[in-house]
Amino acid sequence: MNKKKYGKAAVLNVLIASQLLLAACSSDSEKASSESQKYDPSSKLEVSWMAMLHTPSAPTDVVLDKIEEATNADIQFNWVPAASQEERMTAALASGELTDIVSLNLLSNSSIRQSLKSGMFWEVEKYLDDYDNLKEITEETRAAASIEGKLYGVPFQKDIARSGLLFRKDWLDNLGLKPPATLDEVYEVARAFTEDDPDGNGKDDTVGFGDRNELKYGSFKTLSSYFGTPNGWAVDENGKFTAEFETQAYKDTMEYSRKLYKNGYLDKDFAVTPKNDQMDKFAQGRTGIFTGLVGLTGLMNLAEGIQNEMEIIPVNKIKGPDGEYHIWSEDSGIGGLLAFPKSEVKTEAELKRVLQFVNDLMDKEVFMLMTGGIEGKHYEFDENGAYKILDNDAWQQDVQPFASSRPSDQKHQLKEADPNKQLMKEQIKENAEFAVFDPTFPLESPTASERGTELEKLIIDATIKYIMGEMDEKQFDEEVEKWKKSGGDSMRTEYEEAYKKAEK
Template sequence: MVSCQQLDESVAAQNKEAPLALTWTAVQYTASPPSDVVLGHIEEATNSKLSIIWVADAMKEDKLNIALASDALTKIVTIQDIRNSAFLSAVRAGTFWEIGPYLSQFSNLNAMDKTILQNTSIDNKIYGIYRERDLSRQGIIYRKDWLDQLKLETPTDLESLYKVMEAFTKNDPDGNGLNDTYGLTDRNDLKFGAFQTLASYFGTPNEWGWMGGKLQPAFMFSAYKDTMKFMRELYEGKLMNEQFAVTSKQQQWEEFTEGRAGVYIGNMDDGRNLFKTLIQSNPKAEIDLLNRINGPDGKPHVWSQAGHNGIFVFPKSQVKSEAELLRILAFFNRLADPELIYMLNYGVEGIHYKLENGDMVELLSNESERWEQEVRPLISLMGVRALAIRPQGDPLREKSDRLTEDNRSFLVINPAASLDSPTANERGGELNIIIQNATNSFILGLLDEQGFDKEVERWKQLGGDQIIQEFNEGYAGRS
């Protein structure tokens, strides 16, 4: 961490120069853009003058394509989909600065996570500052009061997890004498619902894995089928919601918060909001979080996301010299200092939050509306983040953060995350539907193993074989 003295010296050096004028295209996820309250403090701390063009989330890809075609770019451009074909073409045409060779000059940027950098690379080169997100918040949220009522131990492996879900279904965990509960609530999302997390517990690769010296899609591995069989057992035993394949996330939440289901597999951060809703109707309810489930090999595994929500890139047509690029990188390096990370997350101390014991933050409840208007939209401007403080008084949030950090010790990385396949870009969505439907049909008992294999062959014939070839060629080309 940079010392206060170093920060003071850095700021003093910056202030000898004229403020850095920056135009910035940013994504607006909120109803309205932020006021200048926090932005003014950021400008002062970074010796900059920001002119931000806020683009509505729903319009971002169209705006990007138009800007690329007309060369109407800003000095900083937010790219959320780094596999956007127009963006990739522009990168390969030399439109944007390659920044990888410069990162070692900046302490915070040099410390960026190597896995995330690789995931954002294009042709094995770094063109942007990543917009950091957690690599994996996946885990299990469960009714601790039900577990205690049935005198069960916290599950540690797939067998004990199954037994807990079975007991939650058959042994009246809420004690009302009715057969009105079940184990798992799931939804129509194989990735962010239960399936992919369970698949990682079984040892399935993350999207792509190595088989016979080649990259192959995860659904070609035996562990993927083991996961389907596990979920089929849950379904046939009525240990999960029967309508999972057409259940929305909101409906899934209601199954849990209304006391019908006792296990939710997904983002552990959902636990605090599930709990807040649950205790409105059942004040005595308790929930807990779990992230380590040992697989058949006796070890925990959890799939990793890419660790980013896009990148910030710098067009050569707007950033005309290496010297200007270095000043912009210094700006992002400064944004990654703790005091500015706090500002982008929580606002201004004394206005939006207060510190407790120097290392925890408490949002000022009477300023929550102001925080929504002035601070929340600023998440769009955050690149590298390494928060040292979190809202206090929220045990589930604190535990979720601890377990998320623990997940980093047994992540399953997607080896194809930074690879490009023209066929996948063009037809990947429709091809994925074949596998999604086949997976759900197997779980529902509508397909047997042979039928699933036929659907995989259909996927291969309609373009899947080409995707496999392109990913393997891309991997070989970057080695």
């Protein structure tokens, strides 16, 4: 970790240490109460789970039955489509209509943070070391997933930086192009994929960049990190904070995206396109660039039977104007929390049994069920020990939806038989070397907790309008001023004060 990419490493260590100290503080009476309640880990568990669905449809019961058998549980999933998770989760938290386990993936959402801080969910830090898998969650991960030193669920453990660009390699080959290495080369590929008939069908029916109706997981956030934009906020040596959209690099990204859009190299419908439709367009051969390295497998599966000639190459290193690599880190590798509402999990004994269930999800057997399905039916290992899906249709229907609910993507590593899929995994690991972290992630701001999501939407809307040519730079700056007066400056002050305290 160098200072240029991560800020003050020493300060980050202090932040982590201070959070751990707070999280460890509990009274002797609480500890005695904890030890007095017993649970039977062998008892059959009936558990409900509000989980995110990143696929068009929920899974069949084929693999679910095996997961239930391996975990000694009857599982009732309440699937929430990822495209509407923010609205659905906010409504569920407000109404109190929750399940035994709730997947809270958006920890920066104001409503979610407020609910966690309100005492609605169990604190779990003191229990984790009682379980063989959960105890392996590092102190750094626990601290990063905590809010004001309290861990309100089991962290989803993800890779530090999973973003990058996916290109149609067969289209690159058809046009005699190499995978791009600079932003100018990315732009040229987007142009060629739009104007030069990359699929050779003689029709004007392709677009370079496919995209969707969000900045963070669409193309903008990744492109902005290539330009050198801070990840959320930047903090200087004097502890002063600057929001990412107050920087020239952010504006340069807006101008780059605006040019792509104006010339038709960025999907004209991106502002109203959800993730699944973005994936479908790519799989159908209508677009040739996709943002997010982890999307490779899903896109290849969707394309089967439609674009069998499709080849995808992942690219993680795009040089910015400074000649260096930068990629944003998603919440420091924390994909959210598996949280347990006290309204549903009413006693400590019940909590311990549910934690045993989450612990069991991390066993190799269950990990493989949620990743590959049933060996011999959905996947196999070849003679080199590499993992290969046997039946894509069955895998998509029976297995794929479970993957995003695995508590850890890191505990068990699989070698992919497909060289491009293996390259994608290696690039995601390599991203950690030049990841850019959000310095506010371990800090607390009351204004951000109360109104951060609302304020963020103001900037998102302004950015999209600028890209689409519906707003000029002066109007964008006016929206930034509105953000400042509506609470942005208060957030800045609160983050600076929290940062200063952590330094001491």
